Amino acid sequence: MSLNFDSLFVGDVPDGGRVAPVKRGKYDFAVAYPDPVSLPNEHIVESVAEALAENGSDLAIYPHPQGNTLLRQYVAEKLSRDRDINAGVDDIILGNGSGHPIELLCRVLINPGDVVITDDFVYGGTLNNLRKQFADIRGVQSDASGMDPEALDATITEAKSQGKKPKFVYLIATFQNPQGWTLSEARRKEILAVTQKHEVPILEDDCYADNRYDGESVTSIFNLDDTDSVMYVGSFSKIISPGMSLGYMTAPPSVLDKVMGIKTGQRVSEFTALVVEKYARKYLDSHIEKINGIQRGKRDAMLSAIGENFGTSAEWSNPDGGLYIWMKLKDGVDMVALHKKALDEIDVGVHPGSNYSPDGVSGKNYLRLCFGYNDSDEIQTGISLLSDFLTKEGALD
Amino acid sequence: MSLNFDSLFVGDVPDGGRVAPVKRGKYDFAVAYPDPVSLPNEHIVESVAEALAENGSDLAIYPHPQGNTLLRQYVAEKLSRDRDINAGVDDIILGNGSGHPIELLCRVLINPGDVVITDDFVYGGTLNNLRKQFADIRGVQSDASGMDPEALDATITEAKSQGKKPKFVYLIATFQNPQGWTLSEARRKEILAVTQKHEVPILEDDCYADNRYDGESVTSIFNLDDTDSVMYVGSFSKIISPGMSLGYMTAPPSVLDKVMGIKTGQRVSEFTALVVEKYARKYLDSHIEKINGIQRGKRDAMLSAIGENFGTSAEWSNPDGGLYIWMKLKDGVDMVALHKKALDEIDVGVHPGSNYSPDGVSGKNYLRLCFGYNDSDEIQTGISLLSDFLTKEGALD
Numbered sequence: 001m002s003l004n005f006d007s008l009f010v011g012d013v014p015d016g017g018r019v020a021p022v023k024r025g026k027y028d029f030a031v032a033y034p035d036p037v038s039l040p041n042e043h044i045v046e047s048v049a050e051a052l053a054e055n056g057s058d059l060a061i062y063p064h065p066q067g068n069t070l071l072r073q074y075v076a077e078k079l080s081r082d083r084d085i086n087a088g089v090d091d092i093i094l095g096n097g098s099g100h101p102i103e104l105l106c107r108v109l110i111n112p113g114d115v116v117i118t119d120d121f122v123y124g125g126t127l128n129n130l131r132k133q134f135a136d137i138r139g140v141q142s143d144a145s146g147m148d149p150e151a152l153d154a155t156i157t158e159a160k161s162q163g164k165k166p167k168f169v170y171l172i173a174t175f176q177n178p179q180g181w182t183l184s185e186a187r188r189k190e191i192l193a194v195t196q197k198h199e200v201p202i203l204e205d206d207c208y209a210d211n212r213y214d215g216e217s218v219t220s221i222f223n224l225d226d227t228d229s230v231m232y233v234g235s236f237s238k239i240i241s242p243g244m245s246l247g248y249m250t251a252p253p254s255v256l257d258k259v260m261g262i263k264t265g266q267r268v269s270e271f272t273a274l275v276v277e278k279y280a281r282k283y284l285d286s287h288i289e290k291i292n293g294i295q296r297g298k299r300d301a302m303l304s305a306i307g308e309n310f311g312t313s314a315e316w317s318n319p320d321g322g323l324y325i326w327m328k329l330k331d332g333v334d335m336v337a338l339h340k341k342a343l344d345e346i347d348v349g350v351h352p353g354s355n356y357s358p359d360g361v362s363g364k365n366y367l368r369l370c371f372g373y374n375d376s377d378e379i380q381t382g383i384s385l386l387s388d389f390l391t392k393e394g395a396l397d
Numbered sequence: 398m399s400l401n402f403d404s405l406f407v408g409d410v411p412d413g414g415r416v417a418p419v420k421r422g423k424y425d426f427a428v429a430y431p432d433p434v435s436l437p438n439e440h441i442v443e444s445v446a447e448a449l450a451e452n453g454s455d456l457a458i459y460p461h462p463q464g465n466t467l468l469r470q471y472v473a474e475k476l477s478r479d480r481d482i483n484a485g486v487d488d489i490i491l492g493n494g495s496g497h498p499i500e501l502l503c504r505v506l507i508n509p510g511d512v513v514i515t516d517d518f519v520y521g522g523t524l525n526n527l528r529k530q531f532a533d534i535r536g537v538q539s540d541a542s543g544m545d546p547e548a549l550d551a552t553i554t555e556a557k558s559q560g561k562k563p564k565f566v567y568l569i570a571t572f573q574n575p576q577g578w579t580l581s582e583a584r585r586k587e588i589l590a591v592t593q594k595h596e597v598p599i600l601e602d603d604c605y606a607d608n609r610y611d612g613e614s615v616t617s618i619f620n621l622d623d624t625d626s627v628m629y630v631g632s633f634s635k636i637i638s639p640g641m642s643l644g645y646m647t648a649p650p651s652v653l654d655k656v657m658g659i660k661t662g663q664r665v666s667e668f669t670a671l672v673v674e675k676y677a678r679k680y681l682d683s684h685i686e687k688i689n690g691i692q693r694g695k696r697d698a699m700l701s702a703i704g705e706n707f708g709t710s711a712e713w714s715n716p717d718g719g720l721y722i723w724m725k726l727k728d729g730v731d732m733v734a735l736h737k738k739a740l741d742e743i744d745v746g747v748h749p750g751s752n753y754s755p756d757g758v759s760g761k762n763y764l765r766l767c768f769g770y771n772d773s774d775e776i777q778t779g780i781s782l783l784s785d786f787l788t789k790e791g792a793l794d
Contacts, residue, residue, distance in 0.1 A: 014658045
């Protein structure tokens with residue numbers, strides 16, 4: 001007789017289950033992978049040798065609860081230099097990717113039913129974390145310049161009128177995933193004026209800030225805020241590799257204290273942290289320059305292929321950075337069904353827009369196209385295949 | 398004006414705060430570190446180069462939600478060979494150390510006020526995870542052979558009579574931390590008979606199973622159970638290093654499914670996993686043999702130093718493996734106060750016994766001594782200093 005655990009589980013845990021990883025397409029525009037060819041593996045090996053020679057005996061010791069101090073020091077210096085954020089080493093917490101700090105923040109801030117505000121289409125990983133806490137997720141309409149401050153004001157006002165003051169506004173202000181826009185400094189200030197008026201915090205996810213191919217950097221919302229109301233997360237996934245699983249956060253002291261209250265047992269690989277610190281001080285700036293050159297080329301290849309193949313039969317974004325192009329097809333197209341068929345029939349992977357909507361349903365006629373993984377020739381071929389496929393399926397205007 | 402987050406936090410998050418890491422003693426018998434000299438750093442560097450040459454482009458890809466498949470395959474093979482556990486690769490979930498799976502299991506199983514059963518003195522990290530869930534932790538008395546099955550039966554029966562059927566029994570059956578005993582196969586079966594009768598699961602923490610210096614291996618409780626009621630965690634921390642932050646779990650399918658439901662965002666470093674798999678297949682068995690020889694020598698050095706210095710003025714354990722000696726001083730001694738004084742005055746680090754009691758108060762006259770970190774000469778000196786100090790403080794019989 002097997003024991004039945006069902007009566008033992010707590011009530012508010014979603015039944016995620018073990019799921020087989022999704023099949024990947026040869027033309028993989030689905031997930032935001034970086035270029036696999038330019039991974040800095042040779043310099044990583046060199047950095048391992050140096051890090052272990054210098055600090056290898058540290059591996060015998062359980063790391064600082066907030067994560068390796070040398071890497072937190074590097075992160076503090078980088079944030080000051082690149083994002084105008086002044087955070088001391090004690091104000092940085094390392095995580096396993098940026099999804100980990102986001103998950104911790106959701107857990108300390110969200111009771112089931114609490115309102116959290118996002119864009120109308122936004123990063124699916126964060127939506128999953130919000131759903132896991134049973135948040136009432138409300139999307140705010142964006143235009144080509146990003147979230148509309150007036151619509152945000154109306155959404156917060158409505159929630160408050162229902163007695164549900166939002167717990168925070170989640171924003172990817174730079175190279176938004178999946179929409180690609182970047183909030184201007186003026187727009188950031190307008191949004192901050194709204195959230196500050198309502199005393200609602202912002203969670204700023206800045207994980208693409210380094211992946212700029214055109215235009216001038218815009219300072220962080222964290223920097224523009226003078227009311228200690230912004231929580232900030234970043235990551236090494238898009239500038240070294242997702243396989244490092246290294247991200248970080250900073251936030252007002254009371255938030256950092258709460259997060260450390262539940263971080264028990266969730267350590268970050270000290271080995272990876274030592275290696276990344278050593279690598280980053282020596283090579284990261286030049287590596288970012290190199291991969292941005294490669295990714296600029298891939299973006300241009302994809303935009304050019306889309307222009308040639310899609311003409312006026314769809315609308316799409318033209319991002320200055322990041323890894324995504326966001327495409328709108330005509331009303332009524334169901335990319336949820338078609339993206340599976342495309343994977344089977346033409347070996348092209350894309351994500352349907354509904355993966356990015358708070359209700360999980362809206363946006364079926366949108367798709368997200370990542371240009372990081374394949375080379376330019378493959379991008380050209382894959383986009384051509386996709387255009388032919390969508391034409392055949394009657395999905396284009 | 399700063400935003401006040403206090404009204405935004407959820408109610409049931411403990412206020413952990415950011416705490417400064419505790420000062421370490423020159424004679425560091427406090428935390429269970431492995432020998433820092435014998436860390437396999439040279440072979441790790443070699444394994445990094447090999448792993449990245451073979452599978453380095455995998456770092457561009459987000460890893461399997463349950464963790465790197467190659468390393469899960471290795472863990473499945475090792476568990477089958479060493480612990481008589483037959484788990485497929487899909488039944489293994491990797492975590493950041495063993496504390497991570499323990500934390501996830503606590504979160505899917507424990508509502509505030511739920512009863513969980515442990516030993517009378519047990520690993521503080523698990524106690525912290527249980528407290529974070531506001532569990533009602535009940536310790537069962539152990540003798541020199543470990544948890545007493547009759548006392549366990551009585552404790553479960555009492556909890557059930559209060560309408561609080563325990564959620565699970567947490568056991569470190571081999572080289573228990575901090576007490577050092579190992580449950581015999583007969584005792585394991587007696588305990589299983591009790592838990593099966595009451596339909597209460599066991600969480601078996603087997604993280605010291607490889608660190609045996611004398612005697613014969615005892616099979617896992619997981620193996621002895623035929624009712625699918627045992628959850629199992631293990632770790633690479635004590636056989637490679639804590640800095641790898643790599644552990645794993647297996648459990649009945651319904652439990653694995655629930656755990657995956659909340660593991661969102663908590664990834665494990667794919668980089669570390671690739672390196673550890675490559676290292677483990679080539680070097681881990683011989684490395685374990687080597688460090689066990691070193692740790693056997695350190696254990697003997699500490700037991701010998703304790704015998705010489707403490708004579709009949711205290712009682713202590715004589716473990717066949719693991720990293721700890723558990724010492725009992727006379728009633729009334731307050732090691733909570735004295736361990737701080739010892740660190741300041743004689744640079745010797747130890748943990749007071751109350752760190753390991755479910756109520757956090759009992760056991761002040763006990764102390765835990767780890768023999769992994771210092772060399773044998775330092776152990777001799779540190780124990781002599783500790784003995785003199787405790788004599789001066791009137792703590793010895």
